[in-house]
Amino acid sequence: MKIVLALGGNALQSDPKDKTAEAQLNTCKETAKSIVDLIEEGHEISIVHGNGPQVGQIVACTETAYKADNSNVLFPFDVCGSFSQGYIGYHLQNAISEELKKRNINKSVGTVVTQVLVDKNDKGFQNPTKPIGSFYSKEEAEKLQKEKGYIMKEDAGRGYRRVVASPKPIDVIEKDLIKNLVASGAVVVSCGGGGIPVVQENNTIKGVAAVIDKDFAAEKLAEILDADVLLILTAVDRVCVNFNKPDQKSLEVMTLEEVDRYIEEGQFAPGSMLPKVEACKKFAQFKEDKTAIIASLSKAKEALKGLSGTKIVK
Ligand SMILES: Nc1ncnc2c1ncn2[C@@H]1O[C@H](COP(=O)(O)OP(=O)(O)O)[C@@H](O)[C@H]1O
Numbered sequence: 001m002k003i004v005l006a007l008g009g010n011a012l013q014s015d016p017k018d019k020t021a022e023a024q025l026n027t028c029k030e031t032a033k034s035i036v037d038l039i040e041e042g043h044e045i046s047i048v049h050g051n052g053p054q055v056g057q058i059v060a061c062t063e064t065a066y067k068a069d070n071s072n073v074l075f076p077f078d079v080c081g082s083f084s085q086g087y088i089g090y091h092l093q094n095a096i097s098e099e100l101k102k103r104n105i106n107k108s109v110g111t112v113v114t115q116v117l118v119d120k121n122d123k124g125f126q127n128p129t130k131p132i133g134s135f136y137s138k139e140e141a142e143k144l145q146k147e148k149g150y151i152m153k154e155d156a157g158r159g160y161r162r163v164v165a166s167p168k169p170i171d172v173i174e175k176d177l178i179k180n181l182v183a184s185g186a187v188v189v190s191c192g193g194g195g196i197p198v199v200q201e202n203n204t205i206k207g208v209a210a211v212i213d214k215d216f217a218a219e220k221l222a223e224i225l226d227a228d229v230l231l232i233l234t235a236v237d238r239v240c241v242n243f244n245k246p247d248q249k250s251l252e253v254m255t256l257e258e259v260d261r262y263i264e265e266g267q268f269a270p271g272s273m274l275p276k277v278e279a280c281k282k283f284a285q286f287k288e289d290k291t292a293i294i295a296s297l298s299k300a301k302e303a304l305k306g307l308s309g310t311k312i313v314k
């Protein structure tokens, strides 16, 4: 089967005490085992990853460096997004190549720096929803809001984070290149962090300050590649209702009617579980026989067999 895998940026930095590059590489190595399991079973895999924590860390680095060495180099948000594609793509392609080599599978693996077209009038620019960077206490968040002018919001019971604009993806600029690479048999990492957001201006495209949700970008790529499965991998085994409450219940299957009802009830946190569920709904509606699943990073194989994860069905 043709599968688009979406890997969570938070899930790739899953240890709250260790956000180092080394820890992320170790998580990528573990994740690579699940990915190569699928390749070994004969599936064609394309990969999209998130960048929420990482792009926030990169933005914080450039802001700190700007003040520290007076270099006058303050990298804009879109450039920080491109850095995050290099950082995470490098770790993923390194980890996947190594795992393929260990199992004597001969396949090329590479990352495409990807620009994704958004509408400059998207309402996402007026209402920032995408959490980036680290988690803070309420007091720390209020201080950052005051001192740096950041917009801070609570993120799914995990603490406060900076939020930025998150417009919806319209098209993938490098889609023909990605299609050709996938058709050649390569494992392609693309649309990282949802893609670098660009808008059309006259005859040119121009980067903008935003972070596209990688779940929506992965759904768009799954449509472009006419994938059979959109498999969104994150830090929880299944989608839940009454998440983090005493009556929490995990779901094996969700119909589109249930998706709508649960969204209406506010069961899915904006900026975390909500976009995953919405992206799955869109893919399930795209054409007949399309499968959308949300599962944990370590259980991709089980999820495809219906033994783990939450399947969104028509
Ligand atoms: N209804 C829900 N069911 C399961 N998890 C939820 C729910 N609502 C919020 N979450 C949280 O959303 C997280 C996934 O979102 P996020 O961390 O943004 O994903 P990613 O791994 O793609 O970066 C889960 O790990 C969980 O903490």
Ligand SMILES: NC(=O)OP(=O)(O)O
Pocket: 007, 008, 009, 010, 049, 050, 051, 052, 053, 193, 194, 211, 212, 213, 214, 215, 271
């Ligand atoms: N860009 C993006 O959706 O990142 P996360 O997966 O880290 O939220």
